[in-house]
Amino acid sequence: MVQIKNQLISSTPYSHGQNNQKLYVTVHETDNNTRGAGAQNHADLQSNGNARDAAWHWQVDDKIAVKSFDHSFSLWAAGDGSGNGNMNSIHVEICVNADSNYKKACENAAELVKKIMNDEGISASNVVQHNRWGGKHCPRKMHDGNAGVTWSQFKNMIGDASGNTGGGSGGGSTSWTKVTGNWTGQTLGNGEYGEPVKQLQTKLSNNNPPFYPNKGANNNGIDSYFGDNTEDAVRRFQSYYGLDVDGLAGTQVYNQLNGSNGSSGSSGGSSSDVKWVGTDDKGKRLEAIASTVNYYDSQRWSNPTGQFHKGQGWIIDNLYRVNGSLQYRVQNSNGDLYYTTARKDLVKVVG
Ligand SMILES: [Zn+2]
Incomplete structure (x- = not known):
């Protein structure tokens, strides 16, 4: 288990009081590459009256997790005003300082998040990226998926069973459900295979920018099977375009892939949601x-x-x-x- 340290702060101007319902854990990255800007440094920053108009409960790096606020605080960390992000979420900042091992920091963060889930009774499906609460590109490295740990890998680390069997990348016991016809926006998800999945994978790969199911693999992973790689591609696509990130390809994903780049009005004169x-x-x-x-x-x-x-x-x-x-x-x-x-x-x- 990652070493845990309490360095608690009793009050902050950057909170909406102490009535956090603890419904979510929100994962962030500090975006601070400066050497030395690890967990202790960020905890000290908060203890000394953070100059930024923000606060968060935990910071974690490749060595230690430091707690700054009791989970009862509703902290300004999500940028969603009085939404669930600020009001009812516990916030964890992963440090990305150049002298910290990013992968190890993510592993420590996963251990910490599992502990918080246990302590507060929060399910893996309610562990979300900061991006969930608004357009902010956070956690940046995990979100971009090219620094060694992707969001779906992180979810696997915390034991998210919402995907398929066991969540492990190597588990071979998946039983595939065949789907047929053309993909016209019906919801596709992990564990399905067939022509509609292939059409989804092809559209993701042909998108600008592309979201390949498995870049560099045979045909970049366009194989008609909706497994973890395709789910990850769908999640990255959803996150990139600000859609609900659930790893399922339904109407929203379909419409976004079909060129509703904010100009072609397929929804005509009907009222907007x-x-x-x-x-x-x-x-x-x-x-x-x-x-x-x-x-x-x-x-x-x-x-x-x-x-x-x-x-x-x-x-x-x-x-x-x-x-x-x-x-x-x-x-x-x-x-x-x-x-x-x-x-x-x-x-x-x-x-
Ligand atoms: Zn953030």
Whole structure:
């Protein structure tokens, strides 16, 4: 078991009080590559009155896990206002300092998360990435999946049995369920095989950017079998586009793969399903990084009101999920409000 140390802080301005219902564990990374910026260093930062407007319960590196706050605190860590992320989640920061072994830090984090799950009665399905609560790219390395530990590998470490048999990558006892026909948005999941799965895998691989089931493998893993690799690709795809990250390929994934890049309005004039998400980036500038990005005068994805050109942008006011995809509300210099995509390949937050 990873060494655990308590360095508890009794109060902080960065909390919504002490009524945390402890429904979730949220995993973060510090994004701080500085040598020496490990768990003890981050715990000290919090003890000394963190200059950032944020707080978290735990920090863990390749050697030690340090607890800063009792789990009863509802800490400002998720960027979702008074949503479940801030109010009812326990927050764990994985340190990514250059002199820490990232893989070992993730293993320690998994041990710590399992302990928290046990202590508080939280199920593996409620262990989530910070990204779940908004558009923030966190935990960055795990989310990108190219630093040695992917999110699905982390979920395996904590014993998430929501996928298939045992969750292990080598377990060969999966019994496959055959699915037929074409994939038209019906939900596909781990343990299924057949033509619809192949169509899903092909679309994921042909997406820009591609999300290969198994990059470098024969045909990049397009094999008609929805196993752990394909589930991981679906999760990465969902996370990238701000969809609900559940590893299942259903309507949301289908629509996103079929080019609803915020311009083609397949949902016509029907009313939009809008959920408030909230953002820490209010007041920052949102800038187009694609050559053109549509904006709208209401919360919809069809009939754009106008377009930003590359480098143009307005000020972020709020963040919503509209028909399953993240959408910023932005304000121009006249104070008028408009809506535009939060896709990271189309826009970026500046400042
Ligand atoms: Zn985070």
